[in-house]
Amino acid sequence: MASLWRAVMGDNTTPSTDDYDGVEFWVNPERTGWLTKQGEYIKTWRRRWFVLKQGKLFWFKEANINRGSKPRGVVPVANCLTVKGAEDVLNKQFAFELSTRSDTMYFIADSEEKKEDWINSIGRSIVQHSRSVTRDEILDYDHDSRK
Numbered sequence: 001m002a003s004l005w006r007a008v009m010g011d012n013t014t015p016s017t018d019d020y021d022g023v024e025f026w027v028n029p030e031r032t033g034w035l036t037k038q039g040e041y042i043k044t045w046r047r048r049w050f051v052l053k054q055g056k057l058f059w060f061k062e063a064n065i066n067r068g069s070k071p072r073g074v075v076p077v078a079n080c081l082t083v084k085g086a087e088d089v090l091n092k093q094f095a096f097e098l099s100t101r102s103d104t105m106y107f108i109a110d111s112e113e114k115k116e117d118w119i120n121s122i123g124r125s126i127v128q129h130s131r132s133v134t135r136d137e138i139l140d141y142d143h144d145s146r147k
Contacts, residue, residue: 020056020074026065029053031121034063036108045108048072052121055129057098075105078129083122085115098122 031052036045037059048059051071055078058071079100086097086106094109096119109115 020058020071021054023054023056024067025051025053025056025058025071026067026069030125031118032063033114033118034110035059035118038106050118052077052125055125057122057125076129077122077125080122080126083119083126085119 029051031050033050034047035050036047038045048061049063049065051058051060051065055076057075057077059073060069060071075098077098080098081101082097082099084097086095087093089095089097090106090108092108094112094115096107096109096115098105098107107118109118
């Protein structure tokens, strides 16, 4: 998942405590639960505990997390473009994907209901935390100054 991390962060760093932006992931998360995720280099599937809070999706080896827990990874969902079902892509039941401009991360939930709950929660978080388009970024074709 390092390439997804680099894609959303725009560099070659790995997650550090500075990347949490002060998010106390161990207190009142928006969603938690077990998901199986595909490894980046060796495409094996590993079961991890996921925590969604304040626009960041953290994952851990174990479910009993606290202030001293170190995430195995974190993705700022504001940099993600889509979250959607991926059963047809992976040919696996309850699969979904989270995509950036340059990478896609795959997950498998334990049930259809949990898959839909994760898709909805992550989708809401993407919308809530995505950068708003500024006025300068809107190209008005009727009043294009480049003509």
